[in-house]
Amino acid sequence: MTVSEIRGHHPILTPKAMGEVDRAAIQSGIDGYRLMLIAGAAISACVLEHYPEATGAIVLCGPGNNGGDGYVAARGLAEAGMPVRLYSSVDPERLKGDAATARDDWQGPIHSLADLDWRDSEIVIDALFGAGLDRPVEGAVAEAMMTVVSSELPVVAADLPSGVSGRTGEVQGVALSAEHTVTFATYKPGHFLVPGADYCGDVHLIDIGIPQREIDAHDQNLWLNTPEIWSDRIPEPKLSGHKYSKGHLGVFSGAFSHTGAARLAAHSALRAGAGLVTVLAPASAIASNAAHLTAIMLRNVSSDEDLDALLQDQRMNGFVLGPGFGVGEKTCGFARTIISTDRALVLDADGLTSFKDNAEDLFSAIADGAAPVILTPHAGEFSRLFPDLAADTELSKVDRARMAADRSGAVVLYKGADTVIAAPDGRAVINVNAPPWLATAGSGDCLAGIIGALLVQHVPAFEAAAIAAYMHGEAGMELGEGLTADDLADGILSPSVLFE
Template sequence: MSNEILTPREMAEADRLAIAAGPFTGIQLMRNAGAAVAAEVLRRWPAAIRVHVLCGPGNNGGDGYVVARLLADAGVRASVWAEGRPKAGSDAAQAAAECTIEAQPISGFMPERGDIVIDALYGAGLSKPLSPNAVSAIEKCRDARISVVAVDLPSGISGETGHPVGKEAFRAAVTVTFARKKPGHLLHPGRDACGELVVADIGIGADTVAAIGSKCFENGPALWRGSFPTPAADTHKYRRGHVAVFSGGAASTGAARLSALAAARGGAGAVTLLSPGNALAVNAVHLTSVMLRRVDDADDARAFIADRKPSAFVLGPGFGVGEALRELVFAILETAGSETSLVLDADGITSFEDTPASLFITAGVESAATLVLTPHVGEFARLFPGIAGDDALSKLDKARQAAARLHGVVVYKGPDTVIASPDGRAAINSNGTPLLATAGSGDVLSGIVAALLAQGMPAFEAACAAVWMHAEAARRFGPGLIAEDLPLALLPVLRDLVAEHSDGSGGLA
């Protein structure tokens, strides 16, 4: 599939395999890459008076020499500023030799307002901070308010983590990368530093990428549409799954109702709110299609499981932290069976801050219910402090390690939400929006995840789909969104997904 994400090391291997298989040699792939960048510059800035090309000593710089040559051939006044020279005999050295523009030391680079800068200093594989000359170039571009086009990735940003390798990194208006995106293109702050991202086809085929065996993907319908649920003609409400959501006490019921309504809007055939006795009246006032049942403790929960056999649970939103919640988690994981799922959020995560091993061990039992965790950054740090505190790990790596330790799916929330499975698969969500930074939006997400689980989607795919749908609903609704709007805002998203699934048009990317 075309939504694979390759690490810098995997991309280097894809280059090697593509060159070995042909028909393109290394220098031909470099020429193709430079041509793709030059075309973007000419398309976006057809009246550009002067373009500065900053070239490093490696393959990224080689791409830059090709860009400079092609822009000059097109009549653009192009200058080349080099930091170091390419290694003799390399593809980059050949590209530099083919460039008719004499390279000048980068220390003399001095752009003016209105110029365009091509950042071809260092690509995604950068592992050390930029040199003082490169940092100076960044400062000059910033001071002159220059538009920067980054080749592969803005220099100074790690392709692995999306974080600056040192204290400074270029900030691009446009980034042109090749064949596939890398984690650093989608993980913050790298995503912001890239500006608009263009993925150019330079001749590295899908079969070559598939041979790499990447387990990381950009989240979107292409990843999970094959398992997305659509009601059959002979379906009934329990065939569409039954979701049970636990409510907090009388003063903390709203979060659970948001989850319950989202589960209903997400397609679950039946939803039951499990309420303590002291909150039954307040919940009853606000519920219509969602059913209500009294559950005061773990024994009541076990009785409900035996009686109604729900397909999925949501526990944590507004429930309260403590032993009562932990007992409910163990009751579900141990009693409901492996065909059932539990979405644990908010207080459900924090309740295991001091005893995470008890959760991991119970979830790891083969007969246990499937567990999906939806932490934000603070909750993640409470449950996985060692992983969260390791600055050498990317958000992607942290989510993967957490999923393996949990024996369940982890939805590590944020503007660059990462969904990770214990089998190593992971997806980075790219349609996130700041509109979701509103109280209660996470409760809605938990309900959508549970709805898809209840309808039979595998846990990783259900979590990926829910994250994408949640963000897409917010984006379509627009400014003024509050959490109460989200369940209804799901309707046009669901309508399009079901229509696309039914006619096979592939209209949603």
């Protein structure tokens, strides 16, 4: 999906909320069948645009309104001259409402899905299940879907690939893998959350005429992470500015053989616009760090007393703690000390794992402190801090990140191909511009540094995490496949340059 090009404010609604929006729109006088006609026409247009050479299509229709979209699309394709064979997964007499109208307006034969024969076709339109999928796909329908999968024919999905939960992105039983997904009114979480995102192919968002006011009225405080969400928070370089006005970030280094992670974070932070960056290293790691640092400063911080002395300098206004630092009580102590001040803290990697058995200590320190705190777990670290949320299979990644933010009092940036950022006040975004090659050792350290750089420039925590995730993704896209974390740290552009 060319998501980097998606601009604007994009609320993301769960299928349930979208259903409520549909119903509210229809109650306000909008003709539901008209919405279906526009939706179906968009699907046939997508097929004709992307597969103009196709000499035959099969359309798979399910029991609900998603199937209704399929009947409309089939009609559009047939009218455009494409031979179409339409299959229904249920007795077509069972269709109701708008879907029944769409069936009545389809002039061609309706075959049973049990008789599926794809051999004369070059494209599959998947209108089996969309927003209404509410249980795993099984039995004869699942078998027919497996036949489609093994045919390797390209699939264009109506709303969602059948079998993908629009709420969680999880596969329920089996799922079709689409090259294009045509969705309506708003994106759904399942278009972006893994594994759903991989099944959707290119997602096309179509305005079918549902009024924006209905969408706004059902806003779920969840958006796509686009620049429009936070562009007014990007730190602008000022003529009157000096290096301290751009903040001073401290990045803690591990012992002598674990210093690279801190330098990656520190280097990324300087690139991302922090005025000054100091690596804070234990005595054993001074020499190895000194050999590699120039623009970045270095200071010995070995003990609690060293940290207390450091905190006397009010200008050091933010910290990154965790990358390569080591797991243990020293890490917990440093984190608690910083949180008890008003300095910003990015707690990453070992900083998170150190609280595995005493997460409540961390959360109560955050509740008592004045500092903005950002937790940046990947899935493994998340399950150490929030084992119950990680184990609850009913929850989506968005639910988990939100509940973790609420419980911890911190902004939570839950990493992955589908990074979710959630604030304790309920706001959440899904970041979708990260290319898969960002999954390389040290990439997360760079991200922690970028967040730190924004925090010390007084960007509020939620926006700092959201901007940083986006910048990280853009740098990854720009550098291309095969990048290393060293390239990434070097390739970070300050946000005012990136988004000018």
